[in-house]
Amino acid sequence: MTIMMLAYALAVPATTGFLFVTWCTGSEAGPGALERLVLGFGIGTGMITFETFLLGLVRIPLSSSVIASLQIATAILLGYLLYRSGTPWRRLFGPAAAGSDSSFASAKHLERIVILVLTAWVIAKVLFVLYEGFTLPEHTSDSWEQWSSGAKFFFYEKGLALDSGNEHFFGAGYLKVPRYPLNVPLMQVWVSLCIGEANEVYMKIWNSLFFICMIGLLFLTLRKKTSLMIAILASFFLSTVPLLTYHALVAYADLPLSFYALCAMVSFWDTIDALGSGRVGRARGLLVLMGTFAALCVWTKMEGLFFAAAFSASLGLYCLVKKIPVKQAMVFFAPPALVTVPWYVFLHSINVPVSYGEVGQLGTTIAKGIHFQVLPVIAEQVLFSANFNLIFLFLTLLVIAGYRRIVASNLVYLYAALLSVMAMFLVLYLGSETYRWVLNLTAVNRNILTFIPMSYYVAALTAGRILAGEAPPTADLGK
Amino acid sequence: MNSRVTTLIALCLLLLSCGTGRAEEYVWSFDRGADALHWKALNASPEVTAAGFSLVRRDEPFWFVSPQNLNISPGLSYAEFRLKAPETYLRGYLIVKTRDARSWDEEFTLGLPDTYHVYRINIQKDNKTGSPIDAIAFSFGGVDRVYIDYVKIYEPSPVQLIAVYWGEFWSVPFASPSTVNFIETPLIGDYPFVAPLYVLLLVVALCMVALHRPVARQSVVKSLILACVVAGLLFAFRMDYGWYMQWRADGSSLGQRSVDERISRVDGTGAYDFAQSLKRIVPPGATVRIYAGTLQGKAGILEGKVRYYLLPVKVSETARYIAVFKDPAVSYDPAKKSLSRNHEIVARDIELVTSLGKEGFLYRSSEGGHP
Numbered sequence: 095m096t097i098m099m100l101a102y103a104l105a106v107p108a109t110t111g112f113l114f115v116t117w118c119t120g121s122e123a124g125p126g127a128l129e130r131l132v133l134g135f136g137i138g139t140g141m142i143t144f145e146t147f148l149l150g151l152v153r154i155p156l157s158s159s160v161i162a163s164l165q166i167a168t169a170i171l172l173g174y175l176l177y178r179s180g181t182p183w184r185r186l187f188g189p190a191a192a193g194s195d196s197s198f199a200s201a202k203h204l205e206r207i208v209i210l211v212l213t214a215w216v217i218a219k220v221l222f223v224l225y226e227g228f229t230l231p232e233h234t235s236d237s238w239e240q241w242s243s244g245a246k247f248f249f250y251e252k253g254l255a256l257d258s259g260n261e262h263f264f265g266a267g268y269l270k271v272p273r274y275p276l277n278v279p280l281m282q283v284w285v286s287l288c289i290g291e292a293n294e295v296y297m298k299i300w301n302s303l304f305f306i307c308m309i310g311l312l313f314l315t316l317r318k319k320t321s322l323m324i325a326i327l328a329s330f331f332l333s334t335v336p337l338l339t340y341h342a343l344v345a346y347a348d349l350p351l352s353f354y355a356l357c358a359m360v361s362f363w364d365t366i367d368a369l370g371s372g373r374v375g376r377a378r379g380l381l382v383l384m385g386t387f388a389a390l391c392v393w394t395k396m397e398g399l400f401f402a403a404a405f406s407a408s409l410g411l412y413c414l415v416k417k418i419p420v421k422q423a424m425v426f427f428a429p430p431a432l433v434t435v436p437w438y439v440f441l442h443s444i445n446v447p448v449s450y451g452e453v454g455q456l457g458t459t460i461a462k463g464i465h466f467q468v469l470p471v472i473a474e475q476v477l478f479s480a481n482f483n484l485i486f487l488f489l490t491l492l493v494i495a496g497y498r499r500i501v502a503s504n505l506v507y508l509y510a511a512l513l514s515v516m517a518m519f520l521v522l523y524l525g526s527e528t529y530r531w532v533l534n535l536t537a538v539n540r541n542i543l544t545f546i547p548m549s550y551y552v553a554a555l556t557a558g559r560i561l562a563g564e565a566p567p568t569a570d571l572g573k
Numbered sequence: 574m575n576s577r578v579t580t581l582i583a584l585c586l587l588l589l590s591c592g593t594g595r596a597e598e599y600v601w602s603f604d605r606g607a608d609a610l611h612w613k614a615l616n617a618s619p620e621v622t623a624a625g626f627s628l629v630r631r632d633e634p635f636w637f638v639s640p641q642n643l644n645i646s647p648g649l650s651y652a653e654f655r656l657k658a659p660e661t662y663l664r665g666y667l668i669v670k671t672r673d674a675r676s677w678d679e680e681f682t683l684g685l686p687d688t689y690h691v692y693r694i695n696i697q698k699d700n701k702t703g704s705p706i707d708a709i710a711f712s713f714g715g716v717d718r719v720y721i722d723y724v725k726i727y728e729p730s731p732v733q734l735i736a737v738y739w740g741e742f743w744s745v746p747f748a749s750p751s752t753v754n755f756i757e758t759p760l761i762g763d764y765p766f767v768a769p770l771y772v773l774l775l776v777v778a779l780c781m782v783a784l785h786r787p788v789a790r791q792s793v794v795k796s797l798i799l800a801c802v803v804a805g806l807l808f809a810f811r812m813d814y815g816w817y818m819q820w821r822a823d824g825s826s827l828g829q830r831s832v833d834e835r836i837s838r839v840d841g842t843g844a845y846d847f848a849q850s851l852k853r854i855v856p857p858g859a860t861v862r863i864y865a866g867t868l869q870g871k872a873g874i875l876e877g878k879v880r881y882y883l884l885p886v887k888v889s890e891t892a893r894y895i896a897v898f899k900d901p902a903v904s905y906d907p908a909k910k911s912l913s914r915n916h917e918i919v920a921r922d923i924e925l926v927t928s929l930g931k932e933g934f935l936y937r938s939s940e941g942g943h944p
Binding site: 182215219222225226229230231233234235236237238239242243246247250261262268290292293294327330331336340341343344346456477478479481483484485487488491492495496536537539540557560561563 | 771798804816839889
């Protein structure tokens with residue numbers, strides 16, 4: 095019974111999210127059903143948690159039926175909108191439009207062997223993550239302290255405990271850092287409400303599933319954009335990132351954030367593609383999708399603000415360079431505003447100070463001096479530790495080798511988003527007291543982890559272009 | 574026999590002759606009971622059975638101390654020992670004491686349960702003064718019995734050193750609390766294994782460029798990308814081997830257990846079992862005050878764990894029920910019916926409801942706002 099209810103807890107957000115993504119991507123040929131399911135799972139989960147938050151705000155007792163009924167209503171509405179838009183059933187469950195050179199049958203003999211071996215390896219990794227996900231209970235201290243303790247309390251309280259007389263107002267004593275966004279704790283609440291208990295194992299199953307979705311998404315999207323070999327290599331290498339693997343087994347928020355960031359990046363690339371080919375209607379839907387993922391970044395971790403800002407800046411740059419009216423891109427900002435405003439207004443209303451760590455002291459600290467001592471530590475972690483595979487060296491080589499191609503193509507906007515995130519973290523470490531988290535290695539690698547999947551995506555796109563030996567740049571300029 | 578084969582045989586002979594190294598200076602084989610007599614077990618009882626020599630825990634933690642005044646010269650760098658334990662994930666410690674009264678410890682992770690593993694530790698790494706080593710000792714916690722086969726201290730020959738490095742490279746530190754922040758990097762000697770991978774990457778790239786002559790920009794770039802893929806594959810192979818071992822460890826330690834047992838094991842502090850016992854005693858709707866001691870010198874973690882595991886029973890500062898867990902600062906005076914913490918009375922007119930294990934107590938006070 096528990097497993098059935100768990101399946102229900104996962105199916106509800108997946109279905110709503112799937113319909114939402116289908117609605118956003120329009121009736122034209124776009125992502126296949128599986129890709130939309132993977133994207134939709136992330137979105138649906140975020141929708142459920144935000145809805146739970148809103149229900150908590152208006153003091154409606156939380157229950158799986160109340161939350162699900164709103165989700166089902168949303169799904170029906172989306173279904174109706176899809177029907178009205180004339181989206182055929184074939185499109186709803188159909189595969190993606192095949193990319194060039196993406197068929198297994200057209201691969202050479204040696205390539206087939208490599209693809210088969212790597213696929214088997216990835217499947218083994220996925221099985222490992224699932225096994226551990228369904229076996230290991232909550233075990234790391236930050237995991238239960240920061241994310242699950244508050245979730246467990248809200249589950250038993252059946253609400254956010256917002257009565258001023260409550261000794262545990264808004265989870266006081268259980269929710270360790272009240273300013274942390276509630277996406278991860280409320281995911282756990284949703285599962286607990288569905289299965290009827292705060293199960294230490296199933297509560298944290300999200301990370302394992304996000305890990306699998308991330309690998310799947312990278313493969314599915316790159317298969318269209320590059321070649322089968324590059325898609326499988328990129329997914330394989332992402333699945334072997336050791337720190338990411340470990341985060342798939344715990345309940346930290348870094349992996350969900352990295353998943354949402356990857357989804358936003360994928361949507362951004364599709365948006366650029368649509369805008370470049372003059373499909374404005376499709377681009378609008380994709381901008382909503384991208385904005386929703388950026389909003390979910392904000393809703394998952396405070397660092398999510400960096401991602402939302404980076405994508406906004408990069409999109410702004412794109413509009414500026416391509417002379418696209420900013421009005422067209424404004425729809426991107428709606429979802430982040432929809433999520434950010436209520437959340438921060440709520441925090442303000444209950445007098446919770448909002449700052450990233452000790453970032454409030456940024457100016458003071460910069461006046462005292464910049465913490466250059468973080469630089470060698472970061473360099474050592476990205477280049478010589480076993481946390482991320484060799485992605486940073488690989489990405490650096492690609493940028494050096496394909497600099498002209500990148501700058502002259504639309505890839506530059508993806509790099510702009512990625513580098514902006516990196517730069518924001520760096521400024522934070524250099525200019526605030528958070529530099530200590532770099533020196534004692536408590537946060538730096540987890541922060542880097544949040545943009546690792548994006549890095550793999552961008553690297554694979556770049557490598558694809560370089561290996562295909564595309565004649566640069568000018569051909570790409572129009573896109 | 575051609576000259577290549579002759580050279581190869583000569584090289585093999587040279588390597589074999591290198592492999593003997595210096596004589597092993599200190600060897601204790603515990604399967605022969607006599608050697609064990611020279612060592613001293615603290616908080617544990619030595620036992621010799623058909624399965625081998627073992628230490629059975631009497632108290633926590635327990636030690637196994639070598640004879641004193643060993644006078645191990647700084648030239649002897651490695652301690653090698655073979656042991657097995659019924660638990661994994663746990664850390665053991667090898668404590669080293671020098672003649673100039675300095676000491677430090679080197680930790681090692683217990684390997685898969687119920688199988689002998691050989692561990693090698695460089696005992697001179699932290700010997701800053703170069704003073705002779707006077708004694709060594711093993712320290713274990715959280716494990717009921719440890720089998721020890723032998724201990725030897727020696728200076729490895731170059732070939733033995735390669736074997737040591739090889740063993741270190743493949744030794745897998747299981748996930749620990751710090752893993753969430755960083756993955757322990759396998760070392761080759763003193764260098765992270767990523768460094769040799771970069772060298773390999775360069776070599777592979779150069780070979781590919783050489784194979785694809787004439788050299789063109791595109792072929793150089795392709796070679797570099799392919800070399801990165803090769804190096805990345807090797808990286809993945811080594812690191813995923815670690816996850817394979819983790820899977821085996823988790824499978825044998827947790828796989829067949831109920832959720833309760835799994836939580837209890839991964840908690841490892843007793844907080845979960847204590848909270849479960851409390852939940853059975855505290856009446857529905859009642860709240861609890863918690864006093865808990867430190868965990869590895871840090872205050873608040875044990876209390877937080879009990880608080881977390883205790884839900885849906887909530888914690889309240891004014892609760893009548895008072896739970897005390899592993900807190901030596903708390904004392905109960907049955908005569909005065911008071912409870913003190915750090916010599917300050919925190920509750921009066923209380924009674925002991927029950928003891929939960931050796932370090933857990935539940936009291937009830939007639940004071941307090943909540944039931």
